Amino acid sequence: MKDVYILGVGTTACGKFPEKGAHILGREAAWAAIKDAGIHPRKIEIAFCGHVYQGMGVGQRTLKEIGLVGQPTVNVEGACGSGTLAFWEAWRTIAYGQYDVALALGVENLSRILSGGPLPLEEDDIEVFMGMGMPSLYAMRAKRYMEEYGVTAEQLAKVVVKSRKHAALNPIAQFRKETTIEGVLKSPMIADPLTRDQCCPVGDASAAAVLCSGELVDKLATKKPIKVLGCVAQSGKYTSPTKLTCDPSENVSRTSGMAYEMAGLGPEDMDVAEIHDAFSIAEMIVCEALGFCEKGAGARLIDEERTSLGGDIVVNPSGGLLSRGHPVGATGLLQTAEIVWHLRGEAGKRQVEGAKVGIIETMGGAQPAMDGVTCVVSILGV
Amino acid sequence: MKDVYILGVGTTACGKFPEKGAHILGREAAWAAIKDAGIHPRKIEIAFCGHVYQGMGVGQRTLKEIGLVGQPTVNVEGACGSGTLAFWEAWRTIAYGQYDVALALGVENLSRILSGGPLPLEEDDIEVFMGMGMPSLYAMRAKRYMEEYGVTAEQLAKVVVKSRKHAALNPIAQFRKETTIEGVLKSPMIADPLTRDQCCPVGDASAAAVLCSGELVDKLATKKPIKVLGCVAQSGKYTSPTKLTCDPSENVSRTSGMAYEMAGLGPEDMDVAEIHDAFSIAEMIVCEALGFCEKGAGARLIDEERTSLGGDIVVNPSGGLLSRGHPVGATGLLQTAEIVWHLRGEAGKRQVEGAKVGIIETMGGAQPAMDGVTCVVSILGV
Amino acid sequence: MSEKEKASDQTEIYKPELFSTTPHPHLIAGRCKSCRKYTFPKYYACPFCFSDDLEDSPLSPTGILHSFTIVRRSFPAYPVPYGLGLVDFPEGVRVMAQIETDKPEELKLDMKMGITVGPIRKGKDGKDILSYKFRPLS
């Protein structure tokens, strides 16, 4: 397997841009990534575009705007994990030797299709027809988790407080105003126990990364290249029916376990993490599944500020999905860009000092009979 | 690069099945392909699902129904080429050594979203907003082609007559009734010069293939394995603005040229072809682009019945998109299954006798500023 | 909305094949004839042993509430608030459905739940669509 490096990343801001089609958002991010890489666009041999709701031929429509035509362009979808699925596609294309330079693009304009409320899901799923949205699914996860591990509503709210505090330092974040436990708990109840501020917002953005093989990195790199130490995609399982629906942790544990093994590293080696905190409860469950703490100890991580800026394993310095935003197909590459910036020392006021290794976890999951549609975990290092 | 073989294929019938969701159509085809391959389902290490209009997590939703969970499952989209794009993904995954056994699935239920009329396209494309549908785009191609090469309306209609004649012998075809030149020309005009019978119908289906590496083929194969001799995906180009929009042949020529080179074969070596005849004119243009005849000689191929059953290069023995049907994301794998059946000698009354090598061409194209979104060409042999 | 059927009184019933009210309300799962394991609903092939020889099989009429929520904001066709729960049945399957109750404050994890039939959402015509729901017992 060849070594794979990230040469450049680029993003738009996160927010509501109903006037900007996916191809408009996407071309900005793709062009920014190419400029950041400092390579000639024609060096790109293959492109992958992750999105969920943006229709047909989005990658082609977008890349045409910057002259990137001819090469294979593949649109990929893996629910909320679509962006990192595009990254995984780019990585494996290079790692297994088919091409040497690839572009991974993620894009979503949600505000064009949705003014607010839960993401539209597939009515062919019985549970969706029965009234399940992503907030209610996570609400049930939270309810059980709180009961089993004695976690309080205040502890859940602290996830959001931390998230907003980080986002205040991130110029591209959608929510940059700090908040309080009381503020989070007073926001309207969406599905008990999750209040609105504990749910990620509707928003739009695009992000992209340029990857290349180890053989070309010395020749092409204009900035400090970031090495992909591990990259794994796995779908949810249907292993134990008694665990169905409620717990995404099997998928995250399995996927991250494979990524750690590929990298030859463990959770203790991670300096910074961008994880899929679509809802407050998700951050606790995922931190456990990634091995940052024991099962049930996710709330203590927050209480002890170990995952806050300045802590030993900083989680979501960007503000995460809760505050930077969750433009579905763009999310995975927004996370990736954030980790790249930290490893390069370019993360500004939210820089995790001396970060050498970072992990990215994205969870696409609206398939109630499994623990998730797609989980992708990448580990990056300098 | 490793050798790659097709172990099994499976399809549903083509037709209108509004009561069957994509996951219902898809599970039938996937299960049929696995049964045809004669392998244990758990041997499948990765799956790709091609579709356009079926929403989120279609591969996962479908494969869950047959217990295929856990493995990476990637939903891919390349307009009308989505099915063969899934095949290309499966092929390259094995060819470059990441996994040894892969499933490629294509599925579309169009009749649930459309009672008739042109396929919904993306209004972000200026040309679509200006009133271009796929029929009108191909109509303009036809108009210019007829003028340049002196082709008549009757010659165009003959493509459909041949197509229906072939489809009459295909039990899974959507249109199995023979027709006449007069019948084709008397059907309602959609966009001059294309009448309704010269446009592929709205329909639903699914098709799938199981692929494996050369290292495992002796161990796993239960039927005659079919070798993938070449497989290439390429997007349209924007090379010469004066050729924009009107001619898909650059994309097809380039892609098939690369596939011929990979296979070490030329057009003269092909015994049977399944090509993207979404409209009558498309068959002529594509036959030329694939090198079956000189530029402008596509009508003569039809006149001389060289592409009819019994001819020296049989094109679309299945009835093609015009008569077997064009359930967008399923089409590429329906084409692939047809070629596999011919190479195995399992094509029944429409069998191309002694077929040893076949070619599949799929063209996803609704991007007016380029000559196509995605072209995929595969060459299969025994 | 695939596979739904209209009952003779014009009330739309969602997934009538998945429940029965006789002799008492219960859900109908799939059961593998080979390994004898259950799934809900019945799949096309058994996820445990990959047999495609499956049969309909009734689930026990009561189960245990694994978790629940009161949904206060939802898709347009769903009048809020409503209860949504996950119930574990002795056959080893966990099912999600709405909860019919006047007293949501009395819902508790691990309580015993039964099956009932009631409105789950509005159809395109604005009329209620009915299907199976959970109801608290005790």
Added chain:
Amino acid sequence: MSEKEKASDQTEIYKPELFSTTPHPHLIAGRCKSCRKYTFPKYYACPFCFSDDLEDSPLSPTGILHSFTIVRRSFPAYPVPYGLGLVDFPEGVRVMAQIETDKPEELKLDMKMGITVGPIRKGKDGKDILSYKFRPLS
């Protein structure tokens, strides 16, 4: 429907940045400041030399009809029949737009075409949306 704008008389104009009626009707393309080649519309980067330094530039007021069709069945918002054509401009770009004509039978390949402004489709409110169209000259 992105980037459309409403004119002061409430008539919706599609892509007003792509055409002008003064001093005579013409289209506005993009032109690369580096290699001087044209595209229509203006892209974000030049497909020929990848410069992102592009400017608006008018196209010649007339071009040649490469091909056309009379569309007799279309999407719901488009009253049929209507003409649709591809016109080649001397600057090296080919543009697709509807054709405004009372006599479609007089359309011929390679004839000279000009630019006009007219209704291209209905908006959600049922009112006409206007934009650039071709018209036969001869």
